[in-house]
Amino acid sequence: MDSCGSNISITSISDYPIYLPGNSNSLSYIENRHVHIYHGHFGQNSSGWPTAKEDVMVSKDKEALHLEGVISLIDVIYDELTGELSRTTGELIEERRHALAELGSEISDDTQIEYSQVLPSLKMQEEIQVNRQDVAASLGKMKSRPYFGAVTITDDEAGTEKLYIGLNSLKDPSTNDLIIYDWRTPVASTYYANHLGSVTYDVPDVGRRTVNVNERIQLVIEDGRLLDVFDSELYIGDDALQHLLVDTAKDRMKSIVSTIQQDQNAIIRQTSAKDMLVLGPPGSGKTSIAMQRIAYLLYLHRHKMSADNMLFITPNEMFGDYIGEVLLELGEASINATTFYRLHDKLDRRNQYESLFRHIERMRNADREEQHDFLLKSSQTLLSELDRTIAQLAERNLKFRTVRIKDESFVTIEELKYLFYDKFRSSPIDSRLKKIQVELTPRYSAALDKAIKDRTKALKRVHTYIGTDAELERQAKQEMTKQFRTLKRYIAQLQFVNIERIYLDALNELDIETRKRTMESLKNRTLNYEDIAPLLYLNIKIKGQQKEPKIQHLIIDEVQDYSPVQLACISAVFPNARKTMLGDRKQIVHPLPVNTLDQLNAVELTKSYRSTVQITEFTKQLIGNDTTESLGVQGEEVSTMSFETFKEQLKSIDSESVAIISRDASHAEEIHLALNQPDVKLFTHDQFTFTKGKLIMPNYMAKGFEFSYVFIIDYDGYDKEKDKFLLYTIASRATRKLILVGKEE
Structure with a gap:
């Protein structure tokens, strides 16, 4: 035509x-x-x-x-x-x-x-x-x-x-x-x-x-x-599409190209330069839509954008593996995936940072002080204070640290302040720091040359024969170059700027006690998950380093889990990227959710296609949801059984898509021991790849995945009001059968 x-x-x-x-x-x-x-x-x-x-x-x-x-x-x-x-x-x-x-x-x-x-x-x-x-x-x-x-x-x-x-x-x-x-x-x-x-x-x-x-x-x-x-x-719900959606949970996530609906198609083909937020219930196809959108954008802009220009920020390490086959199925190269936690690699390697899953478990048992610190560090209030702090650094209060070579001073705080606030005062902050870097480079070279000469002399004074003069000079150069490697990295990464002190100053303006507790963490070199975003935000905004300008488009899944500080941090790391953000206000596994979504305009999806009508109706009742329209197939009612009955029935299930959901990591280990079935796999915090089979995992690790069978262990042990969003999230992982299991004896 x-x-x-x-x-x-x-x-x-x-x-x-x-x-x-x-x-x-x-x-x-x-x-x-x-x-x-x-x-x-x-x-x-x-x-x-x-x-x-x-x-x-x-x-x-x-x-x-x-x-x-x-x-x-x-x-x-x-x-x-x-x-x-x-x-x-x-x-x-x-x-x-x-x-x-x-x-x-x-x-x-x-x-x-x-x-x-x-x-x-x-x-x-x-x-x-x-x-x-x-x-x-x-x-x-x-x-x-x-x-x-x-x-x-x-x-x-x-x-x-x-x-x-x-x-x-x-x-x-x-x-x-x-x-x-x-x-x-x-x-x-x-x-x-x-x-x-x-x-x-x-x-x-x-x-x-x-x-x-x-x-x-x-x-x-x-x-x-x-x-x-x-x-x-x-439309989904008719015989044709029910045939096509027989059971998507049998393997990793698959393409939904043949079943795209009109509202989904509009999202996939959106070409606006603005960021897009897509909200919808479980099974509305949000993540699949994101993958089709990536494929569409790569097709539309194939002469100026490739898979290397896109990045998927996933909820956890396994999820990147779980969705990895979708783009290959669509004929595109897979895009890279990462987690927000992985961005901590851009920060000072001397500190240890708490992982997301350990953070969630800690917050479930946190005292009031820990809860207060988390909420403050995740708030719009802190983000505003960080921006205010950064704005004033051109005139005052930029913190430096003395740089030493062994016990000798290489450059002092006073020298750095002079260079920054006097000699290079007319330049922007990041330009001043780069000029300081240039100023220190010949000083580094001179110090290294002196150290090599001193070491060569020392080797030549050794009474026994240890090599020719040329060999000794070569040995001295190798030793000193290796010893000076840390100093070279310090200069290259502008580590003479004390980002941690600037962070503490910002916290001090909001809460002195939070600052004190954070100071102790810094002394111990063990920082919490919620410290990653503000530290990285300051690092990028002040130093102008660690940005990834080649990324042109970001997909952020489960965006309801991100704080204002985290989203601002992501924008700072990827300054040239438009964002497609996906989420559900009700899918929450964190004990202290931070409300970010109300500040953004969203495209709302209301139809759920994935699970059976019975499972979707059950999840809707958990949270009093009357807006989601279930277009799934008819199935069995949600059932209950004892732990002993569950143990026996699990043996006879012939499926590679079974999730056994526990309260936390230690509970998952207990269940694994109690079952003592060789074909049942235990997912731990260190799981990086998604595998098929009968899987035991803590409830917070199940988010984002889907399974044919889901067993929620110790269902009656949950507080039906306090934990309603958590239960809603994990129950909606089931596509065909949802079973509520009693406590293991």
């Missing part, structure tokens, strides 16, 4: 028919070759692909024939491509062998010019070969499920045509027409509109287009076989 095709921004190298997202060079076609396409019994247009003019009624037989034709085409292109790969691989090997034979194995001055001419050509050929391999791999995957839906649209300019929607685009090489449209193309929005009639969609850099949707079908395809076809305005 010309009018639709012209709106699709697909970069072309030659006449390549398949677009592989994530690599703008992976648009591949066997040059100028024509293949025989399976025409079957359809053919109103030149390529033999059916148009909606034949019959808008859904026909499973016709769709099966169409699928057979598409797979036949993929087979032909795949065979051509693999043949080309085999031929060009041999040619590339021969060309390398020839280059080595002609130029020799050793590069001399005479052959350097020849090498400089040959190597770029070889490198380019190798890159083309890798691209061909990527295309072949994508075609291999495409055979099992080339597309998942189709939409018939009428355009005033181009008439009526049926568009098939898949994970990648595919062209008919004989006509150069698109026969499968990538789900991220602008026109694919018509499929996700979920209704017939007039539909308007946005085309970047072009504007809004309006077409008439005559037909919309979903196709259930597995292993290249058409299992079912569903007609018209479907």
Whole structure:
């Protein structure tokens, strides 16, 4: 369809028919070759692909024939491509062998010019070969499920045509027409509109287009076989999508491209330069939406942004592994994932920092002083005080520390103050510090040279023979360079600025007792989790270091768990990044939640698709929720059982998606011992990878995951009012069966 095709921004190298997202060079076609396409019994247009003019009624037989034709085409292109790969691989090997034979194995001055001419050509050929391999791999995957839906649209300019929607685009090489449209193309929005009639969609850099949707079908395809076809305005809850959502908890998180709904599609394709906050109940698809949004943005901005320019800030270490396969399934390279806790690596390595899970357990048993300190350090009040403190440092109160080499002073506090407030006074704070760094560099070099000379003299005074003069000089240089390494790092990292003292001064303005307790922690070099954000914020804002400007987009999951100070810290670390933030006001496992979300405008999702209706209704009752609409399948009622019964039933469960949820880490260990079943795995605080199976974990570690079976141990031991949000969070991890278990005897 010309009018639709012209709106699709697909970069072309030659006449390549398949677009592989994530690599703008992976648009591949066997040059100028024509293949025989399976025409079957359809053919109103030149390529033999059916148009909606034949019959808008859904026909499973016709769709099966169409699928057979598409797979036949993929087979032909795949065979051509693999043949080309085999031929060009041999040619590339021969060309390398020839280059080595002609130029020799050793590069001399005479052959350097020849090498400089040959190597770029070889490198380019190798890159083309890798691209061909990527295309072949994508075609291999495409055979099992080339597309998942189709939409018939009428355009005033181009008439009526049926568009098939898949994970990648595919062209008919004989006509150069698109026969499968990538789900991220602008026109694919018509499929996700979920209704017939007039539909308007946005085309970047072009504007809004309006077409008439005559037909919309979903196709259930597995292993290249058409299992079912569903007609018209479907939504989660209908038979088609229930089929597609059989049980997403069997493995790591999977893509939901084929089941994206209209409200989700609007979020995924949002191109505003502003940060986006998406709130929704468990099972509303927030995290899956985020992954589709990453894939969409990588597609939309594929010439100026890659996976390396994106980062997923996950709730815990395991979650990054849990979602790791989603982008690969979508044909994109996986983006990096980290946790907020990992940002402490940017701070002084001399201090030890409390991990998130240990922090949660400590706060559950915290006294009033600990609770007070946490709430203060997580507050907007502290953030405002930090900003006020930073603003005044240009004039006064920047704290320095004396830098020493062994017992000798390298630079004093007084010297540093003079340089900062007098000599370089006219410059901004971070520029002043960099100028001090430049000032200290020759002093460092002179001190190192003197130390090497002194050490060389000392070695030469040794009466026994320990080496030649040259050997002794080399030994002295190695020893002193190693000894001065700490000083070099001090200067490079501007550690002569005493960030900890500045932090204490800010706390002193708000609460003297909190300052005293924090001072003790600093003396012991063991800081709490809530100290990471303010210290890192000050470090970046004052020194101007440790930023990551190459990150252009951030995904922040479970954003309701982040304090104003933490969010400000994230913005400071990633100054060029737009943010897509995901959360749920009610999913809370921390005993002292900090309310941040009310300060932000949010897109609200209200439909829950993941769990059975019975489980969703149970979770809604826990918190008095009457806004969430359950569109899950019907299932069993939430049940209760004794611990002994649970032990026996667990043995007979044949599933790799079972969560046994305890109160805390020590309780999880007790349950593990009581069960004494070899196939049951214990998740600890140090768990970094997500594994399938029967898993025991503390309740706070379960957040963000989903499981077919969830057993909440000692359910009656929870305070139904005080712990209602915690229970809501862990109960909603279940997709098919939720069992409330009594206390272990």
